Amino acid sequence: MQEDQQTEILTSYRNSIDNIDAALIHMLAERFKVTQKVGEFKAKYGLPPADKNREQDQIDRLRKLSERAKLDPDFSEKFLQFIITEVIRHHEQIRQGEE
Numbered sequence: 193m194q195e196d197q198q199t200e201i202l203t204s205y206r207n208s209i210d211n212i213d214a215a216l217i218h219m220l221a222e223r224f225k226v227t228q229k230v231g232e233f234k235a236k237y238g239l240p241p242a243d244k245n246r247e248q249d250q251i252d253r254l255r256k257l258s259e260r261a262k263l264d265p266d267f268s269e270k271f272l273q274f275i276i277t278e279v280i281r282h283h284e285q286i287r288q289g290e291e
């Protein structure tokens with residue numbers, strides 16, 4: 193394959209990746225808007241920042257979804273845990289701000 197054809201194909205793949213990354217960022221921003229509301233709600237009513245039972249349900253659900261989607265369930269679990277750790281940090285900050 194000619195070099196300019198290779199470049200064209202790689203660029204088209206990268207354009208798709210850029211669109212997907214943009215969608216991920218927008219979805220994450222929306223998720224954090226909702227968790228901000230959850231953090232304020234929990235602080236207001238004295239609920240603990242973390243809920244391990246809820247997290248386990250989320251992990252179980254996403255692992256099953258991942259298997260069906262042919263995505264590594266371990267990766268999905270790590271990704272979810274990464275996000276939730278940040279959410280809990282925000283919840284704690286909100287709680288401290290309200291004390």
Ligand SMILES: O=C(O)C(=O)C[C@]1(C(=O)O)C=C[C@@H](O)C=C1
Binds near residue numbers: 227231242250
């Ligand atoms: O559902 C909640 O209670 C939340 O605070 C949200 C969330 C999440 O980001 O999904 C974060 C922390 C909890 O441990 C569980 C779930």
